Amino acid sequence: MSTLSIQGVGRTFPGVNGGKPTLALQPTSLDVANNDFITILGPSGCGKSTLLRIVAGLDEPTVGQVLLDGQRVTGPGADRGMVFQSYTLFPWLTVRQNICFGLREKGMALAQQEEIAQRFIAEVGLTGFESHFPKQLSGGMQQRVALARALANDPKILLLDEPFGALDNQTRLLMQELLLSIWELHKKTVLFVTHDIDEAIFMASRCVVFSARPGRIKSELTIDLPYPRHYTVKTTPRFSELKALVTEDIRAETLRAVLMEK
Helix, strand or coil: CCCEEEEEEEEEECCHHHCCCEEEEEEEEEEECCCCEEEEECCCCCCHHHHHHHHHCCCCCCEEEEEECCEECCCCCCCEEEECCCCCCCCCCCHHHHHHHHHHHCCCCHHHHHHHHHHHHHHCCCCCCCCCCHHHCCHHHHHHHHHHHHHHCCCCEEEEECCCCCCCHHHHHHHHHHHHHHHHHHCCEEEEECCCHHHHHHHCCEEEEECCCCECEEEEEECCCCCCCCHHHHHCHHHHHHHHHHHHHHHHHHHHHHHHHC
């Protein structure tokens, strides 16, 4: 069981060369229950990724705090696994070695490392590619390795920052279904940043919409579609209703962002 509490977290970045500071994220609060799958949507530059980086401990909030199981987050930790949009595998390591990296850093015995790695290699559908290097893999395969590497450390929270954004549409759809199946199997708590409305609704138990910059939570929507989800749920009337609600929120904020830039 794990609970995540984001309490009034905000972030202001210093100005460049003594210029005006940039308020990237207004004080934001969000309670995340065990096994929640929360997707975060919003216009570009609204602070979605900043919030995720703060939860990961990769960035410090200017105000507020993040609590994981009652303990304040003060830096990166194995209790949070992060998957980025860009391919972040170590190019000089094989698939198995990449997945074992965090386990090795913990000092785990080699036999146990390889047992865990092989289990996750099978779960993400990469059996037979254990000795391949990242340059020998497609983008979708590389992201499967990154997902397996994050899961191998058995984090309480899985943080995903547009992990499928660089993939072609067909691969993206397959990765959505793969991630959902893994989430259902391992009962992890997930925060997932995306720009794709269909993706956000299809995957989430709860969808959070951010306002234009400086970001804040504008709305939250419970996605009352039953799990397990098949891609055909996207053709149902209820999916269309939920998409219409989210689209209107996103459209209004995107328009506001454009007007603010003029």
